[in-house]
Amino acid sequence: MKRIVPLVLGFLVGVALFAFGLTHNPFLAKREASPISVSDNAVTSLSFDSVAARSVFLTNNGKSRMVPNPKDAQRLWEAPVRLSQVMLTVLNDAPGQPAGLGLKFSSRSEKTRLLYGEALVDSVWYVYLPGRGSLFIDQTENYWGFINDIVIPAYKNSANSWKGSWFGDLTIAPGARGAARVTGGSGALQGSELAAVESLSVTAYSADIGPVVAEGRLLIKKQAD
């Protein structure tokens, strides 16, 4: 017994030290802005409200922080879709006027490796732009920075919330230079092969209901030169 107590205490301290090191490691997932974000060749920039209550429709398994909207939305409780979310939202153009509708399917990725700072989500967007056509965007997103900088501090905070200014590119794959792949579906966009980056800007977050003030952005560009 005499020997077990210090061993167990040391073990617990070791686990805590590892968790601290993992969440405070400056080399993990500190990604520079995607080259796509800073190049020209812009086709369009679409912003959307990332707050669940301000989406047109959002549903998931009902246990997520993002509360389904409307509240009577059918939940995704079956095992193959339980780790997925679907959201329909209005996409605004650069001046902030409604430009289209975006439907996003996202599912937690089995390629997630927390040890390497990868909290991955596989997602696809279907973007409908009236009069212009439609787009399909295929991407893998990494939420490690978001979790580390916002979600964990919100849990640590006595008010269960976080306030500040956070901006980050979420898209990391599968296109060239860590961009999403965009395929034109119909209308003037039919057949076009483009690149995109989804980014997120958050100023308030609640550990209970998720983002409180947050805006997402889809920056769609011609393929990188």
Next chain:
Amino acid sequence: MLKLFITGIVLGILAAAGVLYAYPAVDQHREPSLLKVAPNGGTTELFHINLPDDRIMSRSPGQSASVPESLVWPADERFASAQFGVYKLRNESDVVVGLAARAAASEQSGALVEWVLHLPARGSQFVSMQTQPPASGVRSGVLRAGSREFDNRDGSVTVRWVAGVAGEQNAPDGRIELKTSYIGKRSGSE
């Protein structure tokens, strides 16, 4: 005592790292893929949507009530003619394996009928359909893009409505059948 404590710390660090390395943080549930080999090559897979049970969201201009009932559609008039539907997608064994979305728009804003099939453990497919409803009742389309398992696939999709029959419990209204055919890799891909 101190040696044991330090040994415990090292063990704790190694154990935490080992668990994170070995244990999958995300484990998507997989249903077996019910693929069939087509006579002319390639493979086919049949999915369906039972109505009304699998309808998660639905909104169309002529519809008296949206699903869910409290859905608030954006007021902008450019979205007035758009139809959107989101459904649970089932395989041939009638098991939910993913999600599907259908979008349609009328001639005035650029006619389109498109589907996105999202199978979380496998990938997604983006399909453009014929805009005019065919006399046969079977609408066909092409696989425009896909992700992961469906990346760079060439293929086609047919969609048909199968009316429900009296006494049918799973789909009293009927069901939407989607038959996907994967012919091979798109030219130029590996």
